[in-house]
């Protein structure tokens with residue numbers, strides 16, 4: 086009985102983690118591992134046990150919660166009318182995100198330009214916003230951190246603000262940029278920051294970026310996808326209350342490719358340093374993981390990178406009752422959780 090409930094809970098829990106965007110399937114090829122100069126031992130090597138905070142426990146600066154909350158409120162505000170894919174509202178949001186990236190200290194990713202325009206479906210146009218933080222070791226490869234900034238716009242005459250989906254991820258993204266530069270620091274690996282357009286219409290922005298990257302994808306050690314990171318509880322949707330019984334309070338969800346390359350473990354240690362438990366597909370046992378992985382792993386912008394063999398780490402607080410509804414408003418986003426996820430990513434990047 087317990088086994089069956091555990092399987093059920095596993096299927097429900099991870100399926101919930103997956104319901105953020107559309108689904109397709111294709112096999113990723115293995116990607117280059119992270120190579121560190123012998124002079125710089127891997128600080129994580131001796132900290133593999135989940136719950137071992139290790140060096141990750143040092144405090145990490147991040148923009149104040151009221152700054153995060155203000156960015157979410159602006160993106161999800163009435164002026165941007167739900168940032169529909171391919172609309173003028175989406176374009177105005179892109180300009181604002183570019184401004185935030187610039188204020189955070191990033192450089193424009195496209196020879197002095199921030200926007201990467203593209204067309205999709207029947208000639209509709211959108212754009213990605215691309216910023217770069219050049220690392221101190223140019224030979225070490227790079228990390229891509231991404232979050233889609235579009236949402237559904239107006240549906241059946243009603244504006245869908247998309248505060249958690251995905252203004253929260255965008256606020257996390259620009260906060261990570263500011264944190265990586267804080268106090269004159271610079272990460273060892275270059276970090277490419279991408280706010281994707283037209284995700285809701287079918288992952289178009291990330292597919293375009295992956296086909297036209299500003300750094301060669303075979304030098305990308307990982308793609309970190311931030312999608313719906315603003316709820317204080319993991320899996321808060323009422324329909325998943327059964328699974329919630331087995332999911333830790335204040336959890337943060339993570340999923341990575343099969344075998345994962347250690348990214349979930351790295352995220353777990355960083356999460357513990359933030360005092361937040363990590364929830365991953367593997368937590369429910371290999372049988373459940375094997376059963377549900379095909380259902381979940383490609384439901385987000387990380388899919389566009391996985392098909393090019395880039396390892397990914399998808400972070401999310403997952404499903405809630407306001408998903409894709411007009412009620413996904415800024416007042417229901419917890420800036421503290423956005424900041425915690427942002428600091429987790431900063432910790433993982435700094436340890437590379």
Ligand SMILES: [Zn+2]
Pocket residue numbers: 105106233250251312313
């Ligand atoms: Zn989303």
